[in-house]
Amino acid sequence: MGKKRKSIEENFFKYLMALFTYSLIGLLGLIIFEILMKGAPALSWEVISQVPKGGFYFGKEGGILNAIIGSLYLALGSSLLSILISLPVAIFISISLVKYEKWQHAIRLVLDVLWGVPPIVYGAFMFAIMLSLGMKASLLAGIVTIALLIMPVMIRAMDEVMRNIPLGLLESSLSLGATRFETATIFFKQALPGIATAFLLGFAKGIGDTAAVLFTVGYTDYIPESIMEPAATLPLSIFFQLSSPIAEVKARAYAAAVVLTAIILVISIFSRYLSSKVSKNTTL
Amino acid sequence: MRFTRKLKEYTAGTWTLFSVGLVLLLPLFLAIGIAIKAIPIFDHVSLSDMLFSSEWQPSSGKFGFLPFIVSSLVVTAIGLVLMIPFGLLPAIYLTQYASPGVLRVMRSVIDILAGIPSVIHGVWGVLIVVPLVADYIAPIFGKDTTGYTILAGGIVLAIATLPFVLHMLLEVFRSIPIELKEASLSLGATYWETIKKVVLRKAFPGIIAAFALGVSKAFGETIAVLMVVGNVVQLPKGVFEAGYPLPALIANNYGEMLSIPLYDAALMFAALLLFVIVLIFNIFSRLAIQRSTQQ
Numbered sequence: 001m002g003k004k005r006k007s008i009e010e011n012f013f014k015y016l017m018a019l020f021t022y023s024l025i026g027l028l029g030l031i032i033f034e035i036l037m038k039g040a041p042a043l044s045w046e047v048i049s050q051v052p053k054g055g056f057y058f059g060k061e062g063g064i065l066n067a068i069i070g071s072l073y074l075a076l077g078s079s080l081l082s083i084l085i086s087l088p089v090a091i092f093i094s095i096s097l098v099k100y101e102k103w104q105h106a107i108r109l110v111l112d113v114l115w116g117v118p119p120i121v122y123g124a125f126m127f128a129i130m131l132s133l134g135m136k137a138s139l140l141a142g143i144v145t146i147a148l149l150i151m152p153v154m155i156r157a158m159d160e161v162m163r164n165i166p167l168g169l170l171e172s173s174l175s176l177g178a179t180r181f182e183t184a185t186i187f188f189k190q191a192l193p194g195i196a197t198a199f200l201l202g203f204a205k206g207i208g209d210t211a212a213v214l215f216t217v218g219y220t221d222y223i224p225e226s227i228m229e230p231a232a233t234l235p236l237s238i239f240f241q242l243s244s245p246i247a248e249v250k251a252r253a254y255a256a257a258v259v260l261t262a263i264i265l266v267i268s269i270f271s272r273y274l275s276s277k278v279s280k281n282t283t284l
Numbered sequence: 285m286r287f288t289r290k291l292k293e294y295t296a297g298t299w300t301l302f303s304v305g306l307v308l309l310l311p312l313f314l315a316i317g318i319a320i321k322a323i324p325i326f327d328h329v330s331l332s333d334m335l336f337s338s339e340w341q342p343s344s345g346k347f348g349f350l351p352f353i354v355s356s357l358v359v360t361a362i363g364l365v366l367m368i369p370f371g372l373l374p375a376i377y378l379t380q381y382a383s384p385g386v387l388r389v390m391r392s393v394i395d396i397l398a399g400i401p402s403v404i405h406g407v408w409g410v411l412i413v414v415p416l417v418a419d420y421i422a423p424i425f426g427k428d429t430t431g432y433t434i435l436a437g438g439i440v441l442a443i444a445t446l447p448f449v450l451h452m453l454l455e456v457f458r459s460i461p462i463e464l465k466e467a468s469l470s471l472g473a474t475y476w477e478t479i480k481k482v483v484l485r486k487a488f489p490g491i492i493a494a495f496a497l498g499v500s501k502a503f504g505e506t507i508a509v510l511m512v513v514g515n516v517v518q519l520p521k522g523v524f525e526a527g528y529p530l531p532a533l534i535a536n537n538y539g540e541m542l543s544i545p546l547y548d549a550a551l552m553f554a555a556l557l558l559f560v561i562v563l564i565f566n567i568f569s570r571l572a573i574q575r576s577t578q579q
Contacts, residue, residue, distance in 0.1 A: 010476035017377035088300040116566040118504020120531045124555035125314050128321040181296040208401025211506035215538045235403040257407045
């Protein structure tokens with residue numbers, strides 16, 4: 001009898017756990033479905049191919065091309081800047097610190113802690129610096145802020161891949177008389193798919209962030225022509241237009257949400273494909 | 285030839301040193317950069333007034349952060365309560381019961397959920413969660429609201445933070461040695477008993493740490509919450525009232541903060557407060573996770 005009750009309890013929890021687990025699929029589906037349902041009707045070639053025209057914010061003509069291009073500039077610029085810093089750090093952790101496990105743990109701890117710092121704090125920090133330097137909101141300030149924000153994610157992602165590169169490779173390269181830089185380039189080639197995944201991860205996080213660029217990148221109806229000009233971004237365009245009481249303006253916020261979600265999903269699928277290649281490359 | 289090799293080695297070495305230095309010192313830079321701009325507020329308002337007063341009138345120099353701190357705490361607490369079942373149950377199911385195929389599919393689902401930007405959660409919250417609170421949940425309790433409430437903030441927060449917590453929980457459960465389970469099963473315990481009494485007990489510190497990280501992530505979540513929480517400066521008396529969390533305060537007022545004296549310093553103080561709280565939570569829980577997954 002005790003046994004029976006035990007198995008009833010186990011089965012009950014098993015079904016409950018399965019229910020909660022599969023509800024996550026439902027949640028994802030619901031989010032994407034709702035964004036599509038609201039945004040798809042508002043989406044048109046005009047909306048994605050034009051910048052705002054006169055009276056745009058009262059529901060008149062124009063589109064969100066300024067935000068699309070601005071977001072791409074911002075995400076691309078910050079991912080490139082960030083990988084310039086992140087790649088050497090990731091290689092440093094796996095090559096130079098290979099014999100110093102404590103230091104590896106310490107740097108990983110700092111990176112994980114940095115990862116937890118809210119984007120709004122990065123935004124406030126950059127704003128404080130801009131105030132001190134007398135700088136105005138610009139694409140450059142946004143790029144630097146996002147580069148700092150995505151740096152920990154990028155380094156950790158590359159770090160995870162480089163961990164699995166066999167040490168023998170490092171030892172044989174060094175023993176043949178290669179410099180540390182030359183050895184690093186070998187590591188680089190081995191980890192290339194992983195580096196690409198890390199880049200995409202940073203890009204996706206950068207293009208989706210709102211809070212960090214709220215003070216730093218400004219907002220404009222034009223497509224920026226230099227990095228000293230302010231730029232619009234998709235998240236900001238969603239955020240600002242959604243607070244409008246005018247239905248047409250709100251509809252374009254939903255359209256922008258569809259564009260942003262689509263970009264993120266495409267990147268996510270592509271990086272999944274890349275990382276499936278990584279695991280083929282590195283498992284021995 | 286030898287010279288260019290040396291030059292390359294030297295340049296790469298210097299650049300690496302600079303990059304590593306930047307990463308290691310960044311937390312310090314963040315703290316100092318924000319603190320310097322926050323200092324002027326301390327000359328005019330005492331720390332205890334800022335933390336425990338609820339008088340918020342920037343134009344007359346009154347900066348009591350209590351309404352914002354309480355809002356942040358309550359919204360985060362609601363988020364945590366919702367995250368516990370939706371984090372723990374799937375994590376146990378996926379690591380202990382599910383087939384490798386299911387685990388792989390669900391990992392993808394969780395990763396994609398984790399990639400959804402904050403502002404999209406906000407849009408979704410406005411479209412679904414706010415009406416849900418206004419039309420269905422609040423009437424059950426006999427309340428009449430617009431739906432832009434602390435409760436809506438907490439729900440959106442839970443959805444936005446859950447994938448991050450789940451990811452962490454999966455790591456924690458995966459690191460539990462299979463031998464422990466085998467020992468328990470061979471002594472005649474059922475599979476469920478083993479999970480309850482061995483796996484959960486062993487994973488306990490890791491579970492706490494994962495949720496602590498979730499709390500700190502939730503505490504700093506800005507845009508998604510800001511879009512649904514109502515943003516009214518008041519000490520919230522219930523979950524069906526509007527709240528105004530700290531990150532929302534910073535995000536909403538950057539525009540006018542330069543026109544009122546001390547306002548910029550006050551907002552920087554809010555950012556500093558956020559940073560310090562999140563930092564403390566993070567350091568302790570990361571250490572705990574490192575320890576529990578390395579065993």
